[in-house]
Amino acid sequence: MAEKSKFWYLKNINIFDGMDDVQMGHIEKMTTMTYVDKHRPIYFPEQPSNNIYFLKEGHVKLSRIHEDGREIILDVLGPGEILGELSLIEEGGQKELAEALDNVLICTMNKRDFETMVMNNPALNLRLTKWVGLRLRRFEEKMSELAFKDVNKRIISFLIRYAEDFGKIKGGTVTIPSFLSHQEIAYLTATSRQTVTTVLNDLKTQRLIDFSRKEFAIKNFDKLRQLSL
Amino acid sequence: MAEKSKFWYLKNINIFDGMDDVQMGHIEKMTTMTYVDKHRPIYFPEQPSNNIYFLKEGHVKLSRIHEDGREIILDVLGPGEILGELSLIEEGGQKELAEALDNVLICTMNKRDFETMVMNNPALNLRLTKWVGLRLRRFEEKMSELAFKDVNKRIISFLIRYAEDFGKIKGGTVTIPSFLSHQEIAYLTATSRQTVTTVLNDLKTQRLIDFSRKEFAIKNFDKLRQLSL
DNA sequence: TTACAAATGTCGGGAAGGCGACAAACTCAA
DNA sequence: TTGAGTTTGTCGCCTTCCCGACATTTGTAA
Numbered sequence: 003m004a005e006k007s008k009f010w011y012l013k014n015i016n017i018f019d020g021m022d023d024v025q026m027g028h029i030e031k032m033t034t035m036t037y038v039d040k041h042r043p044i045y046f047p048e049q050p051s052n053n054i055y056f057l058k059e060g061h062v063k064l065s066r067i068h069e070d071g072r073e074i075i076l077d078v079l080g081p082g083e084i085l086g087e088l089s090l091i092e093e094g095g096q097k098e099l100a101e102a103l104d105n106v107l108i109c110t111m112n113k114r115d116f117e118t119m120v121m122n123n124p125a126l127n128l129r130l131t132k133w134v135g136l137r138l139r140r141f142e143e144k145m146s147e148l149a150f151k152d153v154n155k156r157i158i159s160f161l162i163r164y165a166e167d168f169g170k171i172k173g174g175t176v177t178i179p180s181f182l183s184h185q186e187i188a189y190l191t192a193t194s195r196q197t198v199t200t201v202l203n204d205l206k207t208q209r210l211i212d213f214s215r216k217e218f219a220i221k222n223f224d225k226l227r228q229l230s231l
Numbered sequence: 232m233a234e235k236s237k238f239w240y241l242k243n244i245n246i247f248d249g250m251d252d253v254q255m256g257h258i259e260k261m262t263t264m265t266y267v268d269k270h271r272p273i274y275f276p277e278q279p280s281n282n283i284y285f286l287k288e289g290h291v292k293l294s295r296i297h298e299d300g301r302e303i304i305l306d307v308l309g310p311g312e313i314l315g316e317l318s319l320i321e322e323g324g325q326k327e328l329a330e331a332l333d334n335v336l337i338c339t340m341n342k343r344d345f346e347t348m349v350m351n352n353p354a355l356n357l358r359l360t361k362w363v364g365l366r367l368r369r370f371e372e373k374m375s376e377l378a379f380k381d382v383n384k385r386i387i388s389f390l391i392r393y394a395e396d397f398g399k400i401k402g403g404t405v406t407i408p409s410f411l412s413h414q415e416i417a418y419l420t421a422t423s424r425q426t427v428t429t430v431l432n433d434l435k436t437q438r439l440i441d442f443s444r445k446e447f448a449i450k451n452f453d454k455l456r457q458l459s460l
Numbered sequence: 461t462t463a464c465a466a467a468t469g470t471c472g473g474g475a476a477g478g479c480g481a482c483a484a485a486c487t488c489a490a
Numbered sequence: 491t492t493g494a495g496t497t498t499g500t501c502g503c504c505t506t507c508c509c510g511a512c513a514t515t516t517g518t519a520a
Contacts, residue, residue: 066375074378076371091364097371120357127356128349134363135320141370142305142326146295148377149303149421153507183467192378194508199469215467215516382477412497423478428499444486444497461520468515478505485498490491 029119033109044085044100044108051089051096052113057081060106061168064098065189075190077140078103080168084133089113103182148192151230156191157201158230161211165220181218258348262338273314273329273337280318280325281342286310289335290397293327294418304419306369307332309397313362318342332411377421380459385420386430387459390440394449410447 033056038044044062045051057079064085065075076098079085085100090113120127147156169176182190184198191198205211210226212219220226262285267273273291274280286308293314294304305327308314314329319342349356376385398405411419413427420427434440439455441448449455 066371068375068379072379074375076374088364088368091361091368097368117357121353124350124353124356127353127360128346131356131360131363132320134360134367135317138363138367138370139317139320139326141367141374142295145305145370145374145377146297146303148374150297150301185467195468196470196509197507199467203469414497424498425479425500426477428497432499463520464518466515466517469513471511471513473509475508476506479503481501483499485496487496488494490493 029111032115032119033111035107035109038102038106038108040102040104040106042102044102044106045096047097047099049096051086053110054087054089054113054116055085055100056109056111057083057085058107058109061103062100062106062108063103063186064100066098073189074192075186076144077137078164078167078190084130087130087134090117103186153191153193153197154201155230156193157187157198158205158226160187160191161205161218161220162223162226162230165218165223169220175212175219175221176223178218179216181213181216258340261344261348262340264336264338267331267335267337269331269333269335271331273331273335274325276326276328278325280315282339283316283318283342283345284314284329285338285340286312286314287336287338290332291329291335291337292332292415293329295327302418303421304415305373306366307393307396307419313359316359316363319346382420382422382426383430384459385422386416386427387434387455389416389420390434390447390449391452391456391459394447394452398449404441404448404450405452406446406448408446410442410445 059081062079062085063075064077065073067073088096147159165176165178169178185195188195188198210222212221288310291308291314292304293306294302296302317325376388394405398407414424417424417427439451441450
């Protein structure tokens, strides 16, 4: 039996809130747990998919890949988030690639089962809508950022968001273990690898952030936030 | 009594599909119809909102405005689409500005009424989720476009999408009455007004499109589509 | 330890496109 | 029809940042 609160908690919304153990047991029975190694795909673009996934541990990136090899990461998901939910809306599966950023544990549920479950549980459904809505909000945010901010500010904004979402407070500074590569940050902020390197080093020189190849820390949140606007 | 099919039809999903006249009558009672003139706002950013809107006639743009006056249009909605649905997910209303692009007729429903209705109608709920999901898809698309394509291709892609969504076939060519201003196209494609003017005139010289201040037509869809990739 | 791959750091040329400036064309109301 | 306000057309400068090239550092497996 899963621990409800940990297993299924969505960022701001626990979509299984208020369910009793019997109901949760049903859900358990319909799901399969899988481990996915770092850099392994969870689903491919255009691949017909009948599954919806719940991310229990680790991080997953959703990205789109252009034929010339360029890539943009649309979103990075952490524990407690749903992915593949867009397969609900149409046939033909997703348009994005979902890939594990570290070692990931996911629960898989058949899309039909999920639909049935949702149909029988209006409150859950409403919460799912809210969840998709939140994601929509995040995208809106990202899009305005892409349009309004220069590279510098985009990268800074990203660092802040990333630290807020995935960072751990450790001795006054916010630390993120297992940092992304510069190339991945470039994909996330729609810029080039070289520019990321330069900007990050600038910020390090200014003592606003600090990082090695495996850890990243924000030293001065306030100043950084100021620079991001 | 509203004509169901016309009144409530969402782009790909009729969210009131399968309802009988009694149910539709209930819905009617909970909605108010309003006319909004061209260039008038429907709702403002940050303004607490308790309403959800159904667009019956006309077009609405959703945009975000930066403090320095720059603007990006996130989406343009046509008849049959929903707006304000994100107010469902959180307090504090929307982050965008919704403004009428032409003369608009909208139906307003209280957010609580809508929630109740949705709770009592799981199928409707699922369709709403799909609707938000579709919008999410559109945003993903737009974001990758912003990241991958140069200004030229972005503008061309926009013209195609715009024609497909809102154009009328008239004597072999697709025509759109009441064209947007170059400034508005610039907001939509995240570029500058001058660049839009230049690109459009280039395309006109190549006889791929044609336009005056009040009408716009695509002469060669295929070629244009080719140039947009 | 060594060897190899991958990630990072640094430089400079060059293209894209933002932006100010201004003229011309159009729109509309008085 | 006249004049004011808006939209469109055109030019050129100048910033941003992409991108290739290459050196250096770090991680890792033998």
